[in-house]
Amino acid sequence: MKRILLLSDSHSYIDDRIISYAKDVDEVWHAGDFGSMQVIEELEKLKPLRGVYGNIDEAKIRTIFPEVNSFMCEDVKVLMIHIGGYPNKYTPLAKKHIAEEQPQLFISGHSHILKAMYDEKNKLLHLNPGACGKQSWHKVRTMMRFSIVGTEIKDLEIIELGPK
Numbered sequence: 443m444k445r446i447l448l449l450s451d452s453h454s455y456i457d458d459r460i461i462s463y464a465k466d467v468d469e470v471w472h473a474g475d476f477g478s479m480q481v482i483e484e485l486e487k488l489k490p491l492r493g494v495y496g497n498i499d500e501a502k503i504r505t506i507f508p509e510v511n512s513f514m515c516e517d518v519k520v521l522m523i524h525i526g527g528y529p530n531k532y533t534p535l536a537k538k539h540i541a542e543e544q545p546q547l548f549i550s551g552h553s554h555i556l557k558a559m560y561d562e563k564n565k566l567l568h569l570n571p572g573a574c575g576k577q578s579w580h581k582v583r584t585m586m587r588f589s590i591v592g593t594e595i596k597d598l599e600i601i602e603l604g605p606k
Contacts, residue, residue, distance in 0.1 A: 444468045444515055447489075449585040450524075450551030453498065453575035454478040456485070459603050460574055460585070464488045467587065469515075473551030473571065474524030476503055496524040496551060510535070512543050517593045519545040526550030528568050529561035540564055547595060554580040558598060567595055576606040 445467040449460065454477030461484065464470050470489050474496025476482055482503065485491045494511045495504045511522040521543055526536035527550065540548060548561070548568045556572030572584035583603035589596045 443589055443591045445587065445589050446471055446515070447585065447587050448473065448549065448569060448571045449574045450571050451475040451496070451554055451573035451575050451578070452477055452481045453573070453577040454481060455575040455577070456481045457603075461488065463585070463587065463601060471522065471549065473522055473549050474507075475499060475551060475575075476507075477575065477577075479503065482506065492522070494522050494524050510539055512539065512545070515547075516590045518547055518590050518595060519543065520547045520549065521545035522549040524550065525552045528557055528570065529559050529563070540566070546593070554578050556584045556586075556600065558586070558600075569598075573606075574603060581605060 447463050447467040447470045450473035470485050470491050472493035474494045475498050493507045495507045513520050523536050527533045548566050550570050554573040557570040559568045571586040573580045574583050574585045583606050585601045588598040
């Protein structure tokens with residue numbers, strides 16, 4: 443079993459609430475737009491960190507994290523792309539990788555809109571944790587926490603961090 447904290451669009455912002463949630467999981471996953479190396483360094487001090495770079499991330503971050511990250515967690519194939527869209531509105535890059543890799547879990551960020559949707563056509567769960575940072579138009583900072591047990595994605599929680 444792995445407990446995962448999923449965040450995105452921190453835009454250089456990290457606080458004690460994010461850190462306290464990160465301490466309570468096995469891994470932290472970030473769906474892009476870290477915004478600064480400080481966010482990466484703070485999260486890596488706590489737990490293993492997986493992620494992708496986002497459209498605002500500098501060259502150094504792009505050498506650390508890929509644009510597309512495909513990996514196994516327990517027995518679940520995970521695909522993560524910062525600008526990936528969502529079911530019936532995937533980006534061309536996401537469509538290509540979903541078709542080729544057939545993940546059970548597809549994660550994207552970028553929109554600052556929290557979504558958890560099952561894609562019946564592609565037989566996958568799509569998650570977008572919204573934005574945990576303070577920049578942009580969203581009103582409430584959000585992230586997600588869940589568990590992966592074998593082939594199951596379980597115990598999905600929406601975490602509201604309060605107004606930005």
